Amino acid sequence: MTDNEQSRAIDTDLLIGNMLHQTEAVVDIDEESLAQRKNQLLDWMAG
Amino acid sequence: MQVHVGAPSETDQGETGVTQQGQEKGQLVAALWEREAKGLARYAMVRTGGDKAAAEDLVQQSFMAAFLQWDESLAGLDAEERRNWLRSVCRRRWIDGIRRETLGDRLQADVERLYDRVSPDPAHAVIARDDLDRCWQVLRQLSPRRREVALLYFIEQQSVLRIAEILGIQASGVRKHVAKARQALREAVGGLLDVEPVETSTLREGEGEQE
Numbered sequence: 659m660t661d662n663e664q665s666r667a668i669d670t671d672l673l674i675g676n677m678l679h680q681t682e683a684v685v686d687i688d689e690e691s692l693a694q695r696k697n698q699l700l701d702w703m704a705g
Numbered sequence: 706m707q708v709h710v711g712a713p714s715e716t717d718q719g720e721t722g723v724t725q726q727g728q729e730k731g732q733l734v735a736a737l738w739e740r741e742a743k744g745l746a747r748y749a750m751v752r753t754g755g756d757k758a759a760a761e762d763l764v765q766q767s768f769m770a771a772f773l774q775w776d777e778s779l780a781g782l783d784a785e786e787r788r789n790w791l792r793s794v795c796r797r798r799w800i801d802g803i804r805r806e807t808l809g810d811r812l813q814a815d816v817e818r819l820y821d822r823v824s825p826d827p828a829h830a831v832i833a834r835d836d837l838d839r840c841w842q843v844l845r846q847l848s849p850r851r852r853e854v855a856l857l858y859f860i861e862q863q864s865v866l867r868i869a870e871i872l873g874i875q876a877s878g879v880r881k882h883v884a885k886a887r888q889a890l891r892e893a894v895g896g897l898l899d900v901e902p903v904e905t906s907t908l909r910e911g912e913g914e915q916e
Binding site for chain 2: 670671674675676677678679680681682683684685687688689691692695696698699700702703704705
């Protein structure tokens with residue numbers, strides 16, 4: 659494999675990594691459940 | 706992957722106490738939650754492949770760590786640095802979860818090194834939502850082991866041999882998972898990855914550790 663091909667392959671892996679990282683933007687979260695988690699945290703911090 | 710991080714324990718509660726300083730710190734952490742919890746939950750959801758409970762455990766544990774380490778770790782940080790700190794803790798706990806399942810404690814040094822890693826810059830290349838939706842579906846449909854390999858290789862940029870150590874599998878198995886994950890992503894969002902197929906010889910094998 660030439661240096662150019664290897665460089666392109668590495669670029670592809672970085673692109674995939676960046677794409678996977680950006681999937682955060684389309685992930686659905688359960689805000690109600692998260693709010694319950696916050697209340698648990700508040701209770702815990704309050705001792 | 707099953708991440709066992711659990712809810713706050715009785716012992717943890719007993720250690721915190723209730724002081725004015727603790728109350729003020731609690732208010733700061735609560736404000737931080739309002740700013741960062743949703744984003745951190747999305748971050749954790751990607752790592753857990755959509756396992757909501759495990760992701761929320763990671764988020765909750767990260768904020769507990771913020772409360773316990775506020776003075777020494779977070780007090781002097783700006784908003785961006787606090788976000789990165791939370792993500793680092795979340796990432797470490799995610800990897801700790803994998804490590805507990807497979808390896809024991811001998812990779813602690815690597816975990817500590819990952820703790821200091823900076824996340825890839827999301828602005829490096831903006832990708833259309835449709836493509837990200839397809840990417841997310843691919844990620845969720847991968848087997849737990851293949852997803853762990855893909856995340857460790859492509860996002861955390863770990864070498865093949867290091868991933869093999871973390872997961873307790875053969876390097877050849879890691880290469881296979883990387884190739885299959887790449888193929889699945891290429892089929893889903895091929896236009897974004899419109900380059901020649903990558904030969905396994907170009908994978909990050911680890912420093913001087915060719916198999």
